[in-house]
Amino acid sequence: MYAPEFAYYRAGSLAEAGQLLQQHPGAKLLAGGHSLIPLLKLRLTTPPALIDIGRLDELKGISVTDGRVRIGALTTHAELAASSELAARCPALAEAAGLIGDPAVRNRGTIGGNVAHADPASDLPTVLRALDATIAVTVDGSERSIPAADFFEGMMETALGDHDIVTAIEVPAASAGQGQAYIKFSHPASRYAVVGAAASVTLTGGTISTAAVALGGLVPVATRADSVEQALTGQTPSVDTIAAAAAAVSADLGDDLIGDIYASAEYRRAMAPVCVKRALTAAVERAG
Amino acid sequence: MSTRIFGSGIRRREDPRLITGTATYTDDLTLPRMVHAAMLRSPHAHARITSIDTSNAAAAAGVVAVYTHADTVGALQPTPCAWLLPDSDLKVATYHGLAKDVVRYVGDLVAVLVAEDRYAAEDALELIEVDYEPLPAVIDPEQAAKDGAPQLHDEIPRNQAFHWTVAGGDIDAAFEQAEVVVSDRIIQQRLIPNAMETRAALASYTTATGELTLWNTTQNPHIVRFLMSGVCGLGEDKIRVVAPEVGGGFGSKLAVYPADFVTVFCSMRLGRPVKWTETRSENYQATTHGRDHVQQVELAAKKDGTITGLRCTVYAGMGAYLSTAAPGIPTILHGLMLSGPYTLPAVKEDVYGTYTNGTPVDAYRGAGRPEATFMLERMMDLLAAELEMDPVDVRKKNLIPKFDDGHEVITTLSYDSGDYPAALDKVLAHADYAGLRATQAKGPINGTYLGLGLANYVEMCGLGPSQVAGAIGFQGGLWESAIVRFHPSGKVHVFIGASPHGQGEETTFAQIVSSELGVDPNDVKVFHGDTDMTPMGWGTYGSRTTAVGGAALALTARKIRDKAKVIAAHLLEAAVEDMDYEDGKFFVKGAPDQHKTITDIALMANVAWNMPEGVEAGLEASTFYDPPNFTFPFGTHLAVVEVEAETGVVTLTRYIALDDCGPQINPVIVEGQVHGGVVQGIGQALWEEAVYDEGGQLVTGSMLDYALPRADMLPDIEVLSTVTPSPHHPIGVKGVGEAGTIGSTVAVYNAVIDALRPLGVTSIRMPLTPERVWQAIQQAKG
Amino acid sequence: MHVPVTITVNGQRYEHQVEPRLLLVHFLREVIGATGTKIGCDTSQCGACTVLLDGVSMKSCTALAVQADGYEVTTIEGLANGSELHPIQDAFWEKHGLQCGFCTPGMILASVELLRTTPDPTDEQIRHGLEGNICRCTGYQNIVRAIRHAAGTMAGQR
Incomplete structure (x- = not known):
């Protein structure tokens, strides 16, 4: 397949990237390209220009300060999956990153591009919702933080303005007694999530003190499972309490479920509690 | 060495170029002044073209030419169907290179655009303006045959391309007297062959000489040349067709295609080389699909499990036009195989080939035989369940006993040789079938159910003989050819008419020559796939290259040996009848120390200083081998699955494949063919389906939607074999290309249904995706 | 619009003016004639186009040639050491x-x-x-x- 013509500008700095965005209305940012280039090849998007931010060192790297993990927007999925900082502090994110696409895709795809694309079948938004991440965004040299809950607005829709650039993702580091897991029911062809469930559970004295659960794949935008969380909080984890809490997820899904020829909305709805149960079981195990 | 090289798993001779990126596939070729074609294809499943305006496109940067149907009138004949099935009321719809007035499937060719590079061609393609008046479409082959269904071709009522029957024995009596009858409705879903190399054509026509060279991704360059001459109006003497490296075919590169002819047309018009390479989405839309049967099957039997009759009605989707071999696939290659490895006293099958608004359907690995095996093996399991017998016992009750030289079945075929009970027993012992059943009997573990699925099969391979080809309407011969040429130094060139594309005959054929003549296989170079260089041959499909072409080659080598023996006798001053031959050495009987090697003879024959009187110089021979019968490989497959009831997820935990293809020239290559074939069959059972929506849009339009087997979805295949030589073949071989696929789909299917029997599930539409399995479980629960 | 790129492929430096939309796989196959790298699916599913970029695998059908500017690409042609296979x-x-x-x-x-x-x-x-x-x-x-x-x-x- 063959992309349509576009102009190309390579930004030497974040500031220059901002200026280029201002100068070229309708331009799109290019990082790893793994969300954008397929769309270009299908001619589903025809931007007049691409602004390549893929070489900006200031957007790379993982750092930890004051209990928060800051992940540069250009960090690749492979780097997320291999990061010992992440494995220790937000393991569900590392786990999910290792399940994206395939090794070659993970070597190129970036977390910033992934969140900006906001594909409902993607894995990272689900985990970021569960972990209460924030997305750092810059425009005109000033940075602001958008909670994941507000950032992901709908199917491939985000709170990003025309001139915004995602610079980093910030995730609270897991505390003692916290266990996390991500369970993915993959589409066998695309390898995207049919249902993805992220869970983070904190055990205090054998009781679940906090639980965070989010779902993706079957909903237009990654969604927190409030009913499940409420059903779990204060419970002693067991096969039965987890199963009962997971069953409550149907109340959190809404009516606008995604379905396709591989997995209908009805089937995904039925699989949601299964995936939640499995994510919770793993999270509880790791918390203990 | 010669005795050991046959049957040795030597490294493939074709691999050095393939593992270093130096092999040349069609799209890798570039010629001076070459331009690039892009095809405008119909976005509608069925529509009338009300206008086409190419003026903006023609004026775009880099564009060389744009052509529509009107431009091709008189220059391009319709794409032919080459299997004109007799006694079937066959109606062949006209398949224009570029659509005339009406488009009939998404992907039907509307226009071709030629530009200086492919990017420019794709840009300009968007500027061709076509107005369509959409028409109603039909995709399901059974629906298409009903009154009131959308009509594809005005002159073909009820979209019926043909109605073919096979009958034998007294089928009515069989069902009237049946003690038990089982039946099922089976959907053999549409599949996309998915050769990893998409199709491509590079046509280079020289106006001054009137000569055309076409590099083409084909399984049968000689057939392409033959048909091309009629379609494009060039003499066969003016056409050279080259199949360079070809990246898999699986039947999809057997057919000849409008896009290839259109590419040739462009080159003839422009007097420049024109290259066209499919995108994968074009491949999905326009390269032939496979299967697409709706089968209604019923089996009559006695209470002891003896089968007495098989009756079925099949609606076989042909797509919008009849592709090259399409009519023969669901009929000859399907209906004649309905006895399988069993004694079947009566059979009746009606096959309705119907036109639908889908991509044309043609051969896909197994081609008709997997669909027959599926029906029969499904019935065996249903009968076993009905009679509360073990599936093994029902099969054993009906297997044809061992035979060495001919066994006629009810469909009139005469199988060559077989030992089906031995194959079944060997698989059962290897798998510990009894142990697996015992494990299963303990019940599910954590909601996961164990299932076992068996499949016995026989296939007809080695297509031909040519006399049969004529009788069944195949518009060509089915013999194969080989030339063996010794050079003065004893090195050998072999030229074959068949056209392998991954199967490894450059190696196995060198092994045949080596074992027949005692030369080092590394000194034998096998040429194929170039109509100017190789003798005529009918191509590589139907597991026939080794079964037919290998026979031609073995006989040719023996002609060389006979001539060499005469020369050797002369040189050793002995009578020919006193000569002996062993391991590449010719000697007087009882005196092996005084010998001439084949290399000695090659030198003498080529310099011809001292030849026997009346013997021609040179050491070269050729054979056109027309087999006396098909070959009939067979085998037994066993699948072991675990099904998770909560999700419907099926995990294939073991797969055992026993295939008897006769003596194995290279067991490593045989095993590789089995692996690949088995996995393609598993793909049909579990993941693959070409899905169209109600409007006829191909929903599975890319590899993002069409699920192909990947490494992490599969267990290791446990490969077994028995060796039953074909009595009529010079070296006994039967063919193995399709074997794996023929047994594996139904083995996996039977295993899944077997697993879910405790839950009351008896039938699930393929592929057995988690949702379909889960839905079946929910429905069985009520 | 054309932009200059310098891409080292299998140790050989190539400098070309390319359209920004040119895919890396097309740069390899069409511009410098390294046809060992294949195009199988167009949608980054099949991996036929896999190459190494500074030693790390990537799918060259899902990358622009301009993204490889300044990098070293290893293709199948560059894997063997002369006649010695990898x-x-x-x-x-x-x-x-x-x-x-x-x-x-x-x-x-x-x-x-x-x-x-x-x-x-x-x-x-x-x-x-x-x-x-x-x-x-x-x-x-x-x-x-x-x-x-x-x-x-x-x-x-x-």
């Missing part, structure tokens, strides 16, 4: 890890990546490591054997 190439030959050969260049480069990140893989790790590469001929079994074999050879060389 151990993975040799293992694919030895274990019959290919039939039609079309997926093979990408499959071999994906295997290089696999053994770079997991030098002593289990069969399960090998199968997972190949999740981005589709082969329609072999059923993967002999590819798995080949990689296992190559891992042993390469361990012996270290």
Whole structure:
């Protein structure tokens, strides 16, 4: 397949990237390209220009300060999956990153591009919702933080303005007694999530003190499972309490479920509690 | 060495170029002044073209030419169907290179655009303006045959391309007297062959000489040349067709295609080389699909499990036009195989080939035989369940006993040789079938159910003989050819008419020559796939290259040996009848120390200083081998699955494949063919389906939607074999290309249904995706 | 619009003016004639176009040539050391890890990546490591054997 013509500008700095965005209305940012280039090849998007931010060192790297993990927007999925900082502090994110696409895709795809694309079948938004991440965004040299809950607005829709650039993702580091897991029911062809469930559970004295659960794949935008969380909080984890809490997820899904020829909305709805149960079981195990 | 090289798993001779990126596939070729074609294809499943305006496109940067149907009138004949099935009321719809007035499937060719590079061609393609008046479409082959269904071709009522029957024995009596009858409705879903190399054509026509060279991704360059001459109006003497490296075919590169002819047309018009390479989405839309049967099957039997009759009605989707071999696939290659490895006293099958608004359907690995095996093996399991017998016992009750030289079945075929009970027993012992059943009997573990699925099969391979080809309407011969040429130094060139594309005959054929003549296989170079260089041959499909072409080659080598023996006798001053031959050495009987090697003879024959009187110089021979019968490989497959009831997820935990293809020239290559074939069959059972929506849009339009087997979805295949030589073949071989696929789909299917029997599930539409399995479980629960 | 790029492919430096939309795989195949890298699916599913960018695997059908500007690309043509095959190439030959050969260049480069990140893989790790590469001929079994074999050879060389 063959992309349509576009102009190309390579930004030497974040500031220059901002200026280029201002100068070229309708331009799109290019990082790893793994969300954008397929769309270009299908001619589903025809931007007049691409602004390549893929070489900006200031957007790379993982750092930890004051209990928060800051992940540069250009960090690749492979780097997320291999990061010992992440494995220790937000393991569900590392786990999910290792399940994206395939090794070659993970070597190129970036977390910033992934969140900006906001594909409902993607894995990272689900985990970021569960972990209460924030997305750092810059425009005109000033940075602001958008909670994941507000950032992901709908199917491939985000709170990003025309001139915004995602610079980093910030995730609270897991505390003692916290266990996390991500369970993915993959589409066998695309390898995207049919249902993805992220869970983070904190055990205090054998009781679940906090639980965070989010779902993706079957909903237009990654969604927190409030009913499940409420059903779990204060419970002693067991096969039965987890199963009962997971069953409550149907109340959190809404009516606008995604379905396709591989997995209908009805089937995904039925699989949601299964995936939640499995994510919770793993999270509880790791918390203990 | 010669005795050991046959049957040795030597490294493939074709691999050095393939593992270093130096092999040349069609799209890798570039010629001076070459331009690039892009095809405008119909976005509608069925529509009338009300206008086409190419003026903006023609004026775009880099564009060389744009052509529509009107431009091709008189220059391009319709794409032919080459299997004109007799006694079937066959109606062949006209398949224009570029659509005339009406488009009939998404992907039907509307226009071709030629530009200086492919990017420019794709840009300009968007500027061709076509107005369509959409028409109603039909995709399901059974629906298409009903009154009131959308009509594809005005002159073909009820979209019926043909109605073919096979009958034998007294089928009515069989069902009237049946003690038990089982039946099922089976959907053999549409599949996309998915050769990893998409199709491509590079046509280079020289106006001054009137000569055309076409590099083409084909399984049968000689057939392409033959048909091309009629379609494009060039003499066969003016056409050279080259199949360079070809990246898999699986039947999809057997057919000849409008896009290839259109590419040739462009080159003839422009007097420049024109290259066209499919995108994968074009491949999905326009390269032939496979299967697409709706089968209604019923089996009559006695209470002891003896089968007495098989009756079925099949609606076989042909797509919008009849592709090259399409009519023969669901009929000859399907209906004649309905006895399988069993004694079947009566059979009746009606096959309705119907036109639908889908991509044309043609051969896909197994081609008709997997669909027959599926029906029969499904019935065996249903009968076993009905009679509360073990599936093994029902099969054993009906297997044809061992035979060495001919066994006629009810469909009139005469199988060559077989030992089906031995194959079944060997698989059962290897798998510990009894142990697996015992494990299963303990019940599910954590909601996961164990299932076992068996499949016995026989296939007809080695297509031909040519006399049969004529009788069944195949518009060509089915013999194969080989030339063996010794050079003065004893090195050998072999030229074959068949056209392998991954199967490894450059190696196995060198092994045949080596074992027949005692030369080092590394000194034998096998040429194929170039109509100017190789003798005529009918191509590589139907597991026939080794079964037919290998026979031609073995006989040719023996002609060389006979001539060499005469020369050797002369040189050793002995009578020919006193000569002996062993391991590449010719000697007087009882005196092996005084010998001439084949290399000695090659030198003498080529310099011809001292030849026997009346013997021609040179050491070269050729054979056109027309087999006396098909070959009939067979085998037994066993699948072991675990099904998770909560999700419907099926995990294939073991797969055992026993295939008897006769003596194995290279067991490593045989095993590789089995692996690949088995996995393609598993793909049909579990993941693959070409899905169209109600409007006829191909929903599975890319590899993002069409699920192909990947490494992490599969267990290791446990490969077994028995060796039953074909009595009529010079070296006994039967063919193995399709074997794996023929047994594996139904083995996996039977295993899944077997697993879910405790839950009351008896039938699930393929592929057995988690949702379909889960839905079946929910429905069985009520 | 054309932009200059300098891309080193298999040790050879290439300087060209390219359209920004030119895919890296087209740069390799069409611009510099390195046709060993294949295009199989166009949608980054099949991995036939896998190459190494500064030693790390990537799908060259899902990258622009301009993104590789200044980098070193290794393709199948650059893997052998003269006439001496890379151990993975040799293992694919030895274990019959290919039939039609079309997926093979990408499959071999994906295997290089696999053994770079997991030098002593289990069969399960090998199968997972190949999740981005589709082969329609072999059923993967002999590819798995080949990689296992190559891992042993390469361990012996270290």
